[in-house]
Amino acid sequence: MATLTPTERKSPEPARAAPTRTGVRRALSSPLSTVAVLLVTVVWTVPSLGLLITSLRPQQDVAQTGWWDFFAHPHLTLANYHDVLFNGGFGVSDGLMPYLVNSIAITVPATIFPIVLASMAAYVLAWIPFKGSDTIFFVFFALQVVPLQMALVPLLQLFSGGAHIGGLTIFPAVGMGGSYAPVWIAHTMFAMPLAVFLLHNFIAQLPRDLIEAARVDGASHFRVFRSVVLPLATPALASFAIFQFLWVWNDLLVGLTFTGGAPESAPMPSRLAQLSGSFGDHWEILTAGAFVSVVIPLIVFFSLQRYFVRGLLAGSVKG
């Protein structure tokens, strides 16, 4: 969607007002529109509120009455969270804790790897022109079109079996059981086209003087990249980092495919999707589990809203 540029000031942000003196807004202004917006906001918020309240109610209450009954009989407990994280609760063996740890252990490297590798590539494509560099950039750009699904099966075969030509192994099997490596690598690969494209747009517009002065002073390209380009590109890196972090944290498809849902390595969403299918009636477990998984993105959302929106808009066509 929107692209990041170093001079970007007017990025769309939900939390900023711009009073318009004339136009449609005033023409449409009426108490009716206030009511309409209020209504939408309520409809948008109530389902999440129901989730939160249910996750905090005692098990019996949840089973016997709707969550709105809470306002008549407020009982709060953190027992569901304890159960869902450590014990597992009714009919569910083991808690979600291992999956939460997996989510963290998957997301941090799967955010750092692509950002570093993509910014390296973006620097070359923007600042070390060579024959064919435009073509390479275009290919990166064009590959954003390819949906994940196109690569899933062959990539899984590659990771579990390696690649061989005749008797020669050209790509070793990564090994699937209980290792994070396949998910890290898969996320890094799938992030590449968008990451290179967005970071290139930003890095190409950095001031030429700063980079050339360092080069003439005798700094190697690596040095320039590390000491000049990366610090200057921090805003773009931060936006993309937030986007990629959320993307990986919220992802189901890649996590499910490349861990097979195993507790040793599978992230939260794949476990929740499983629970939702098989234990759909134990809402105290499901709602607490779901809330555990959404709380981190929500913290990011409410504390870094401006960067969050920028990152999200920049990356919204990914997949």
Next chain:
Amino acid sequence: MADANNGRIEIESVTKRFLTPGGEVFTAISDVSFTVEPGQFCAVVGPTGCGKSTTLGMVSGLDRPSEGTVKVGGKVVDGITDGVSFMFQADALLPWKTVLANVALGPVFKGAGKAEAQARARDWLRRVGLAGFEDRYPHQLSGGMRKRVAMAAALINEPKILMMDEPFGALDVQTKAIMSNELLGLWEQSRPAVLFITHDLDEAVALADRVVVMTSSPGTVKAVYDIDLPRPRGSVQEIRFEPRFLELQHQIWDTLREEVERAYARTAGGPVTEGKAA
């Protein structure tokens, strides 16, 4: 690897073509030849867009000629030229580093230890009159002070060649005069060869030993003038009233005016845009 032990710059029949985004070939400079002797102050003037910056880029090794050769110290430039420093119109200071760290960056890039680099940076800041400002950040300084920092950063590596691409282009007239005087003072001390780009003819004549006039795009060398004003020149404001200065200035302006008018006529058809960094 070119070496600037003797900083003689020889530009021989250099042509540079660019591939435009539209896919056409654009000739920025064509068959440019001139020489800068070791220790000589050489100014290059010409209309905006005639290829002055392009020429400089090839001397520093940041860019490669399409045809012809650039030699520094007798060796063909291949990769970044050793013993060269650059000063741009923008200050090229890293905003997240202090003044001291910015000046020390050159020696650090060259491989000096941090303590030594900082000691030298302190010394150079003193020489440009900024002792006491070591811990400030670039945005806390005035334009003239930032220029001084940039000058210290350019000279700290004791270059054999100093390349300046409109270094004072963005300054007001008074600050520009002060900075020019200081530049001359510092230059007298170590005497690197200087390649100084400007489109201010007065500035070129006041500072340089040699003035190269380039034609409008595609740039070629139109004429080369040796400036025989005695050194040390003293204040650049005062030299402008000396008869010999005026004589040279008129002579060069006659050559240059035609090119500037031609370049202007070319852009006047469309919206007249002021070239940012010429």
Next chain:
Amino acid sequence: MWGDTSIKLGNMFGAVAGFLGVLLLLFYLAGFARGRLSRRLAILLLLGPAVLLLLVGIVVPAVRTIYLSLFNEDSTKFLGGGNYTWAFGNSDIHQVLLNTLLWIVIAPILTTALGLVLALLVDRLRGQAVYKSLIFMPMAISFVGASIIWKFVYAYRDPSQPQIGLLSQICMWLGWHNPPNWILSHPLNNFLLMIIMIWVQTGFAMVVLSAAIKAIPEDVTEAAVLDGAQGWRLFANVTIPMIRSTIIVVLTTVMITTLKLFDIIRTMTGGNFGTQVLANEMYSQAFTEFNNGRAGALAVLLFLAVVPLVAYNVAMLRREREVR
């Protein structure tokens, strides 16, 4: 348990440290190169990894998927276009394609329309930041989390018992005393699932469109107002045309997300009860039926559906940038 956790987090830190360490070492060593070699090394070491990842991770697998789609389930027998004729001839897949079509038409249009209305209304309100934040918030939540939230809204209980699902309860409050089991009711369930998508994406549409509306030059609207345009006329003749390309970009962007949609279906129904869509069917063919040929064919269909949308999207964005 805690031991397990520390091993896992240790692995994570080890991987990150190892990765950065190797890079720094390579950079350090390569930094000694001079002249032409230094340039070549820089290109190789900085660009090489990204290109390699792209080749191994996307280009080669995508080509291989096309190749696999021409074979039977375990890739031992060449079928030619067999998997594609299956996809267009099988009545189950007809339902899948029909559902997918419904999704990509209805969900994006409703999302964009609602986003546009909100964009027009919300900016004038006091406390607009709060409204915008709350409406945008679902964007932060995973589709899995969103699905669970809505699954709870749609939860069914026998009408004789106290309800726990909000939707059923509202129906009862409104006087409909035996609401159906929502998720099982075909074709209604498709639309109920679409609501989740709309719930998640409307905030995105609102924020983008609101920015576009703010970017309309004041003098354009002012001139129109002086010419006598008011309210709806102004909206239809000035505002909409001015942000037309943004509307299309939002529409196609949501459409692309919808086409690739997998998580909601997987979490809500697993593709049962007549709610299957292309992306989830592809997954089921690959990982429950283990039919790589059919999965490949469905992936290719998905790809072919996405390409024109992305191409159009890019063309719009480009044109918009040129105009500016």
